[in-house]
Amino acid sequence: MKLNVKIMPKNGVLDPQGKAIENSLSQLGFKNFSEIRQGKIIEIDIDADKDQAINITDEMCKKLLVNLIIEDYEIIFDREE
């Protein structure tokens, strides 16, 4: 079961990387954009059915992948198989 974990800075938490990207883009002359936030995506292939995979990934997120204090995460499946 292939899945992705999308990790983003929590709403309201300062995102220095997003801020840096925003600054650089506007220096390059891009206009009419705002609220850039940068997160990350982690791909995982788990040998289990969907429900189990969700449970396992959830535990991985809580124990290692995500800093729950400043990040939110979402488990995304590539496509319904």
Next chain:
Amino acid sequence: MIKITKEIVEEHGINSEEYDFILKSLNREPTITELGIFSAMWSEHCSYKSSKYWLSQLPTKNEFVIQGPGENAGVIDIGDGYAAVFKMESHNHPSFIEPYQGAATGVGGILRDVFTMGARPVALLNSIRFGEVSHEKTKHLLTGVVSGIGGYGNCMGIPTVGGEVEFNSSYNDNILVNAMCVGIAKKDKIFYSKASGIGNSVVYVGSKTGRDGIHGATMASAEFDENSEEKRPTVQVGDPFSEKLLLEACMELMKMDVIVAIQDMGAAGLTSSAVEMAGKGNLGIELDLDKVPCREEKMSAYEIMLSESQERMLMILEPDKENVAKEIFEKWELDFSVIGKLTDTNRLIINHQKETKADIILDILEKGAPSYKRPYEINIFDDEGIKEDTLINDNPISILKKMIASPNLCSRKWVWEQYDHMVMTDTVLLPGGDSAIIRVHGTNKGLSVTSDSTPRYCASDPYEGGKQAVAEAWRNLISVGSLPIAITDCMNFGNPEKKDIMGQFAGVIKGMIEACNTLNFPVVSGNVSLYNETNGKGINPTPVIGGVGVVENLDIFSDQNLKRKNDFILIIGKTTGHLTQSIYANELLNYKKGLPPKVNLEEELKNGLAIKELINKRLIDTSHDISDGGLLIALTEMSMKNIIGFELKIEKDNLNSYLFGEDQARYAIAVEENKIEDVRLLLNEKNVFFEEIGQACKDKIIINNNNISILELKEIYENWFNNYLSKA
């Protein structure tokens, strides 16, 4: 309008007496914004309400002090037109919640305290304390805090040159992260926070305001309980690159004659900076919050006033000079906004969205702030010595092996190697010794810096512990050959509403006062962190002392490393073999009763000044203060760097007490053969007690008939952290 209920008042940490005073002073109910402002300004962190009475008794002046406590940082004269600016501050609770960001923003905050005064930061130190090594959170907190400190300091390009690391169960659920920064300024170019000039502009610079750390100051003053992890979303995230820009922008603007006053927005953010600046100038201040650069939409006046977003400053400028400043800050890609003006009303007026959200007489907030002389009781442990038969009969070498492989005595290299301690290329004496030395850039003068505390002494006898913390910082500056000038203090204690904890605070302060006076070593800045408890159990009282000294000539200083075979090993100061509260007793024998060694300040002064003279006269270049672990640990530390050992011939009945006792006012020095006569002469002249206990030798440590190779010791000494962290 939010109705102010009893619950809301309580949530803001304001007691009923304090609330009655607010009602009476305002002659009406406060708005929620006003309540937030009161709560922040009257929190322990901003008002020092439990500690003020005691802190005000500390000596704060000597011939070098330019600015004592009450400013963003303390300032001392270091000669040749230069001043050193320094302070230490705690970031304990935020670091427990999110170790990386908590420690990083702690470093960021203390940097701003120093550069807001016009000084370029040149060194950082960190005293960090964690729970016992077997505690489930310790590894996570240790690695997070150390990388957070490194992350911020390294990005800023400021060397982290010293500090302490301690593990003790009293910090299991309440770690301590105390960050110190030292900066250098031109003596006639110091900037202060006292606002002046009615009609002058109040200017906001730096990063935007978000909902970070709302009520951080109040949170830092509230005891942790099981639900404290719920307070998580308020954690601030540090952005060292913005801070670097802010530093350079401030430095550039400070070269011009433009800034009337400046203060960083630290705990309680815009509230404390606005109130303190206007209050110091006996003026009023009017702010228009619609002009505050916000990161998020729909922020309320309450949130804007209490946000603790990082990397922000508040300045007072003359209106016709705004453009000069604006140009500089925009060049550095920082927000710049005129958000208000100074008035003659002595009122704090906050306008937001065409409404007045707060209107408070400043005196009520500042001078009206509560100050308590809380009941206290100074308790000391019973004087219970260790019974002879519980002493280990092992030979000293095997005890030594166990001790240097213990978490509180092993090498801290794993920690300080993660910090860039050489950036700026002015680090003359590297971390790992008694003090680090930083060159005053472009001169041949140096600053010596150290930070010290021995909490287990303070817990068993607060008064002696307070004396010891100051004396040890002084000793560490002396043993590199510098002249100790002044200190900053970071007072970490439990709940002051408990008599015995308040007694710990009072006792420690009394001890500090005496030591500061005798050693001419005043306090010029500091910070208090109370309520360091988890579920009602207090931490060991931890007054961390950051000391700064001056090395007049960088060609003449000393370090702790043995350099030559055959050097004579001398112990300066009397060794009685005081074992209770030593690391040997506490950690090897697990004996935690009894009293700490007494500090004889006259002896400290006499012995210390003699050591300084020996170094300054170039009679010695190797000296080390004897503290945690005692004499043999000190000598072992001296042998590690150059792999030069020593042979001791000691005939004592109580050999282990002699080698591992922690008597104070002692130093270990190594003297070249051709200088030993002069050294003896000088010490005798000064009436300083010393013992010649052996000589330096090749790569072995030899005590009477036992020996061990230094390489073998070094292996266990330097690998504790790696071994600890590599275990799952």
